[in-house]
Amino acid sequence: MNWLIEFFSDPANWSGSSGIPVRLLEHLEFTLAALLPAALIAIPLGLLIGHTGRGALIVVVSANLARALPTLGLLVLIVLLLGTATVLPVLIPLVVLAIPPILVNTYEGIRGVDHDLRDAAYGMGLRGPQVLVRVLVPVALPLILLGLRLAAIQVVATATVASYVSLGGLGRYIIDGLATKDYPSVVGGSVLVGGFALAMQGLFALADRLLVSPGVSRRVRTAKIR
Amino acid sequence: MIRFDGVTKRYADGTVAVDHLDLEVPTGEITVLVGPSGCGKTTSLRMINRMIDPSEGRIMLDDVDVRTIDPPTLRRGIGYVIQQAGLFPHRTILDNIATVPYLLGWDRKRARSTALELLERVGLAPEMARRYPFQLSGGQQQRVGVARALAADPPVLLMDEPFSAVDPVVRASLQDELIRLQAELHKTIVFVTHDIDEAIKLGDRVAVLRVGGKLAQVADPATLLAAPADGFVREFLGRDRGIRRLSFVADTGLRLRSDLVVPVTSDLSRVAGVAADVESPWLAVVDEDNRPLGWVAPADLPRAGTLRDVRPLPYGTFVRGKDSLRTALDAALLSPSGCAIAVNGDGRVIGVATRESLDEALALAASEAPEPHDAPVREDADG
Amino acid sequence: MDEEPLVRWDWIARNWSTGRVGSISSLLVDHIVMSGLPIVLGLLAALPIGLACVRWRRLYQPTAGVMNVIYALPSLPVFMFLLPLTGLTKATVIIPLTFYAVAVLIPAVVDGMTAIPDHVRQSAVAMGFNPLRRLLQVDLVLAMPVVLAGLRVVAVSSISLVSVGALIGQGGLGNLFTDAFKRDFPTPAVVGIALIVALALVADGALVFLQRMLTPWARVRRSA
Numbered sequence: 001m002n003w004l005i006e007f008f009s010d011p012a013n014w015s016g017s018s019g020i021p022v023r024l025l026e027h028l029e030f031t032l033a034a035l036l037p038a039a040l041i042a043i044p045l046g047l048l049i050g051h052t053g054r055g056a057l058i059v060v061v062s063a064n065l066a067r068a069l070p071t072l073g074l075l076v077l078i079v080l081l082l083g084t085a086t087v088l089p090v091l092i093p094l095v096v097l098a099i100p101p102i103l104v105n106t107y108e109g110i111r112g113v114d115h116d117l118r119d120a121a122y123g124m125g126l127r128g129p130q131v132l133v134r135v136l137v138p139v140a141l142p143l144i145l146l147g148l149r150l151a152a153i154q155v156v157a158t159a160t161v162a163s164y165v166s167l168g169g170l171g172r173y174i175i176d177g178l179a180t181k182d183y184p185s186v187v188g189g190s191v192l193v194g195g196f197a198l199a200m201q202g203l204f205a206l207a208d209r210l211l212v213s214p215g216v217s218r219r220v221r222t223a224k225i226r
Numbered sequence: 227m228i229r230f231d232g233v234t235k236r237y238a239d240g241t242v243a244v245d246h247l248d249l250e251v252p253t254g255e256i257t258v259l260v261g262p263s264g265c266g267k268t269t270s271l272r273m274i275n276r277m278i279d280p281s282e283g284r285i286m287l288d289d290v291d292v293r294t295i296d297p298p299t300l301r302r303g304i305g306y307v308i309q310q311a312g313l314f315p316h317r318t319i320l321d322n323i324a325t326v327p328y329l330l331g332w333d334r335k336r337a338r339s340t341a342l343e344l345l346e347r348v349g350l351a352p353e354m355a356r357r358y359p360f361q362l363s364g365g366q367q368q369r370v371g372v373a374r375a376l377a378a379d380p381p382v383l384l385m386d387e388p389f390s391a392v393d394p395v396v397r398a399s400l401q402d403e404l405i406r407l408q409a410e411l412h413k414t415i416v417f418v419t420h421d422i423d424e425a426i427k428l429g430d431r432v433a434v435l436r437v438g439g440k441l442a443q444v445a446d447p448a449t450l451l452a453a454p455a456d457g458f459v460r461e462f463l464g465r466d467r468g469i470r471r472l473s474f475v476a477d478t479g480l481r482l483r484s485d486l487v488v489p490v491t492s493d494l495s496r497v498a499g500v501a502a503d504v505e506s507p508w509l510a511v512v513d514e515d516n517r518p519l520g521w522v523a524p525a526d527l528p529r530a531g532t533l534r535d536v537r538p539l540p541y542g543t544f545v546r547g548k549d550s551l552r553t554a555l556d557a558a559l560l561s562p563s564g565c566a567i568a569v570n571g572d573g574r575v576i577g578v579a580t581r582e583s584l585d586e587a588l589a590l591a592a593s594e595a596p597e598p599h600d601a602p603v604r605e606d607a608d609g
Numbered sequence: 610m611d612e613e614p615l616v617r618w619d620w621i622a623r624n625w626s627t628g629r630v631g632s633i634s635s636l637l638v639d640h641i642v643m644s645g646l647p648i649v650l651g652l653l654a655a656l657p658i659g660l661a662c663v664r665w666r667r668l669y670q671p672t673a674g675v676m677n678v679i680y681a682l683p684s685l686p687v688f689m690f691l692l693p694l695t696g697l698t699k700a701t702v703i704i705p706l707t708f709y710a711v712a713v714l715i716p717a718v719v720d721g722m723t724a725i726p727d728h729v730r731q732s733a734v735a736m737g738f739n740p741l742r743r744l745l746q747v748d749l750v751l752a753m754p755v756v757l758a759g760l761r762v763v764a765v766s767s768i769s770l771v772s773v774g775a776l777i778g779q780g781g782l783g784n785l786f787t788d789a790f791k792r793d794f795p796t797p798a799v800v801g802i803a804l805i806v807a808l809a810l811v812a813d814g815a816l817v818f819l820q821r822m823l824t825p826w827a828r829v830r831r832s833a
Contacts, residue, residue, distance in 0.1 A: 067765045068809035070772040073802040076786045080795045081615075120312025123277060123384075124326050124374070125302035138316040157683030161773055165790065174689055178776065183693075190686030201681045213316035215358030 007188030018172065020192065027169035027196060030159045033091055035152055038098035042151075043144065046103045050110025050140070051132055059107045066100035071158045079165040090167045094158050098151040105147025109140030141212050149204040156197045170196060227253045228274060228382065228414065233283035235269050235439070243269040244439035246283070253381075254412040258429035260419055262462070266439030267418045271384050274416060275304045287382070302326055305375030305383040305413070309391050311367040313359040319345065319370055320355040326378040337377075344373040349403055365396035369403070376411070385417045389424070401427055422463060426451070426470060434459050448474035472552035475591045477544060480554060480584070482568050482577030486510055490519060490533045497533065498524040506580075508563035511538045516574040518543055521563045543567045546576055551587055554579055617796045631784070637804060639699075640781025643774070644767040644808075646703050651710020651763060652756075658711070659718025660744075669719060676712035684709075684773050692777070702774035709770070710763045717759025721752030750823075757820045764812040769805055782808075 007013060013020055049055045074093040082089035113136050121131045137144070163171030173189025176182070208217070228251035235244040244266040251257045259267040272278045273285055276297040285292045292300055313322050320341050321328075327337035345355055348369040359367055368388060375383055389397045401424065408415065419425055425432045426447040433444040436458050443455035451471035454460040460467070485504045488497060490513050501509055501524040511519040511533055520538025527536055542557030546568045557566035558579065566579045626634040662669040687705040695701045725748060733747045772783025780787070785801035788794075 064765065064813070065806075067762070068769055068806045068813075070769045070783060070786070070802060070805045072772050072775060072780070072783055073786045073798055073805065076790045077795060077798040077802065080789060080793060080798065114310075114312075116308055116310045116312040117314065119277070120306070120308055121314075123275060123301055123306035123308065123312075125298040125300070125329055127298045130329075135314055135316075139314075141316075153681050153683075157685070160683050160685050161776070164776060164787075171685065174685060175776070186689050186692070190689040193686040194682050197681050197683055198678065201677070213358070215314075215318070215360060216316045218358075218360050 003184040003187045004191060007184040010184075013185075013188070023168065023170050023172060024192065024196070027156075027159060027171075027193075030087075030091070030094065030162075030167065030169055031152065031155050031200070034094035034098050034155045034159070035148070038095045038151055038155075039102055039148060041095075042099045042102035042147070043106050046106025046144075046147075047110060047132060047137070049103075050107045051128075051136065053111070056107070056111075059103055062100045063104040066097055069097070071097060072161050072164070075158070075162050075165045084166045087167065090162050090165060094155055094162070097158055098155050101150035101154060102144075102147040105143045105150070106140070109143030109147075110136050112143070113139050138213055139216055142208065142217060145204060145208055145211070149201065152200045152204065153197065156193070156200060160193050227251060227286075227288060228416065229286040230270070231284040231286060233270070233273065233280045233285060235266065235273065235278065236281045242439055244273070244280070247439065247441055249433055249441060249444060251414060251416055252431070253414045255430035256408060256415040256417055256428050258417045258419060258425040258432045259435060260422055260425040260429075260432055260462075261435035261442075262437055263420060264437045265435035267420075267435050268386055269439070270435075271386055271416055271418045274382075274384055275301045275306060277301075302329055302378065303380050303382070305378075305380045307368075307371045307375045307383070307385040307388040309387045311359075311364075311371035311388075313367055313370055313374070315359050317358075318355065319350075319357050319359065319362070322359065322370060323373045323377050325374060326380075330378055341373070341377060344376055345370075347376075347407070348373045363396075364392045365400060368392060368400055372404070372407070376407075376413075381414055383413045383415045385415060387418055387420070390419065390421065397424075404428060423470070426473070434462060469552065469555070472555060472588070472591060473550050475551040475587075476547075477549055477551050477554050477568075477579075477587075478547060479590055480551070480568075480579050480587045482546070482579055482583070484577045486565070486578045486580070487512055487575055488533065489514070492533050494527055494531050494533065494535070495529055497522070497527065498529075501525070506563075508565065510541065510563075510565075510567055510575065510578050512575050518567050518569065518573075518575050521561055521565075523562075541567055543569045543573075543575075544579075545569055545571060551591060555584060555588075558584055615795055616799050620794075620796045621800055633782075633785070633800065633804075636782050636784055637808075640768070640771055640783075640805070640808065643699055643702055643779070643781050644706070644764075644771045647706035647710045647767050648760065648764050650703075650707045651714055652760065654707070655711045655714030655718055659715045660722070662715065662719050663722045672715060676715055679708050680712040684770055685776065688774065688777055697777050697779060699774075699779050701777060702771060702779050706767050706770055710767060713763050713766075714756070714759050717756050718752065721755030722748060724755060725751045754820060754824050757816055757823075761813050761816045764816060765809045768809045768812060772801065772805060 016022070046059070049059060071093065074097075075090060078089050078093055084090070117135060117139065118131065121135045126134065159167065159169055160171035160174065163169060163175040170189055170192045173185045173192065177185030177189060230247045230249040233244055233247045234242065236242050247266075247270060249257075249270075259270055261267050269278055273280050274287070274292065276292055276295075279293065287295075287300075313319075314325070317325075320338060323341035323344055324332075324337040327340060328334075332340075342352060342355060345352060350366060350369055350373075354362065354366070354370075359370070362370065368391075371388065375385075389400045392400065405428065417425075417428055429447055431444060432447055432450050434442045434450070436442045442462075443450065443459045445453075448471070450459070451463060451467055451474065454463055454467070463470070483504075486506055486508070487510045488500060490511050492500075497509065501507065507523055507525060508521050509524060511522055513519055518541055520541045522533065522536060522538050539562045540560065542560030544554040544557045544566055548571070554566045554568075558564055558581065561567070564581045566584070567575055568577045568579055570576050621633070624633050626632050629635075658672065662672055684705055687708075688701050691701045691704060695704070729747065729751065730743075733743045738747065772780045772786060774780035775783030775785075775787045778784070778787075782801045782804050785797035789796070789798035789801070
């Protein structure tokens with residue numbers, strides 16, 4: 001506890017390139033820089049595979065492999081091979097590891113939509129893309145958001161570990177603190193990372209509330225007629 | 227009119243779902259496709275709106291081959307109702323009903339007011355409009371399914387076992403509702419079911435299909451019951467075919483007895499004598515207005531007081547000249563006496579059909595050719 | 610080309626089993642222990658908690674909420690919180706991994722139990738099973754496939770997560786990663802990744818095998 005007070009009350013930790021605001025922003029940047037491309041790749045792919053039913057094996061294999069791959073090892077290897085001249089090499093494993101959870105859940109979400117629902121949608125004269133956008137995606141949305149949430153957990157954790165291979169962000173406090181036996185910094189950094197991770201979760205919980213139809217989440221509420 | 231012209235559906239693995247089907251579905255009538263599973267009834271239905279395309283043959287919708295119409299366009303002009311309703315869980319009931327109008331580009335206001343109208347038309351309260359499908363019972367969801375199919379006022383309605391997932395009581399009320407709606411709307415309806423009772427209750431015409439997708443017989447229900455084309459149809463109609471047929475036989479041939487009716491004011495001391503005179507252990511009691519009160523067995527009654535002092539046993543009635551022989555028989559089965567009380571349109575007793583007269587009428591019906599379908603009766607009241 | 614090759618096989622041969630701390634084989638053993646313990650401990654903790662959540666449904670919402678929070682916390686900071694208590698020991702890694710395992714397994718136990726058709730449970734009662742026997746011989750057996758599916762997820766992710774412990778010197782095969790980074794020498798990293806993935810596949814395969822052995826009825830149904 002004393003370490004925490006020491007860390008957070010030190011004015012040096014609140015300014016400059018290694019200050020908390022800057023580190024926090026860096027962490028947010030890395031998280032988004034990994035999550036956005038991963039989502040842009042995984043969501044359309046998951047929709048496509050779920051909708052057409054083709055390529056399901058890729059989904060299953062990628063999910064298992066991603067879970068088995070040690071993030072630290074991947075980061076070390078890629079930095080040893082590609083160097084740290086830019087931040088790009090470190091981003092690669094971040095993106096790659098974020099793809100499978102989004103892919104799996106998007107695919108499962110689409111595939112899990114009741115067959116009757118699909119049948120009714122086509123039977124009423126919706127075209128393929130309309131069925132996907134107007135029916136399948138809204139119904140699968142809770143799972144798609146779950147995939148994004150799991151990917152965010154993964155990315156926040158990996159971005160923290162990535163400080164070991166010279167990435168900036170909140171992980172620096174932990175890694176640098178460990179190296180210099182500066183325990184206030186280690187614990188302070190840990191609190192910041194934990195808080196960051198939970199804030200992300202809160203954001204996703206909010207997105208769930210706002211985006212998922214009450215008819216799907218079964219929250220009992222009477223909708224207003226727009 | 228929808229016409230199947232030598233339609234065959236053969237799947238890649240060689241199974242034949244529908245085999246050279248020739249069938250006409252007249253405009254403004256309910257045509258029921260019925261048969262055991264594997265008879266190709268659903269496949270036939272789904273070929274009409276091109277959910278499935280035939281391997282051979284043509285399906286003509288008002289003299290246009292459906293294959294020449296782009297499927298989504300075709301489907302927007304044909305109502306489609308399926309077993310589990312298939313409502314969109316993420317949309318309110320109102321928006322579910324308005325699905326096709328939205329697709330057709332109607333403006334929101336018009337689509338919603340039409341949807342609201344339909345909601346009431348299928349017997350749901352306007353409050354339901356804002357609910358989501360999960361907040362409705364199975365039967366209510368099915369009503370919404372029907373409303374949704376009707377939203378853009380399509381001339382043709384395809385119904386694929388729409389009521390088979392709900393319990394029998396709800397099913398019967400949905401069937402009655404459909405009959406009522408059809409009387410107002412006169413849609414061309416193709417209705418698929420595996421339930422022969424449902425087929426006979428709803429169909430203006432019933433097409434019986436056998437496994438392998440061959441048409442066994444197509445006829446109006448009365449003809450179907452009276453003259454099954456072959457052993458398969460007879461078997462499929464079941465052993466109680468005779469009873470079912472009675473729904474289509476008028477009660478006019480039934481002999482009535484008025485001497486079994488006693489007013490509630492009668493002295494109990496006299497009632498036993500009446501029973502002995504008419505040689506019946508049971509008498510029907512009526513009130514001062516000549517409305518039925520029930521049955522009494524004079525032998526079991528005390529000798530003092532009037533009939534007002536005893537509680538009559540339950541009874542069944544049928545409306546003379548309107549109800550079918552089936553209703554009369556059901557009424558007889560409801561009574562301890564085994565006789566049915568006949569009433570006129572005002573509910574006043576005009577006589578009693580005894581077991582003997584029912585037997586006579588049944589024997590006559592069994593020997594007679596079926597009456598024309600447009601004669602008096604259509605059994606809506608059972609269930 | 611005098612460029613460093615991706616893998617130097619002779620390094621692997623020299624360091625496989627030196628008998629000293631830090632040889633590849635000893636790291637492998639450490640890794641198995643450090644990932645195996647959380648799996649076993651996690652299951653032992655999740656079973657009673659999960660069963661309690663099934664018995665008293667009101668417990669489930671708050672429990673699931675807490676588990677979601679735990680699952681969302683990245684491992685590295687959690688290791689750090691434990692550091693003052695457990696120091697640079699294996700426990701610092703094993704304890705958080707156990708919590709993650711519990712977080713995944715409780716929902717698996719609850720889902721598995723609630724998926725049992727009520728008529729099966731009723732008939733077990735009707736046949737005179739007492740509560741404990743019913744639990745052991747009917748409920749848990751039928752919930753097994755779902756629990757084992759959760760266990761597969763736990764096993765694979767525990768095995769890969771142990772390596773993060775290398776940042777405090779307790780990462781099993783993960784120590785090869787820090788070793789590789791410090792010496793700017795990729796071979797240990799490649800070896801570490803390969804062994805960890807292989808270990809995960811073996812554990813996953815073993816659990817699939819176990820599932821087939823323990824749930825013969827599912828197998829019969831699948832082949833029918």
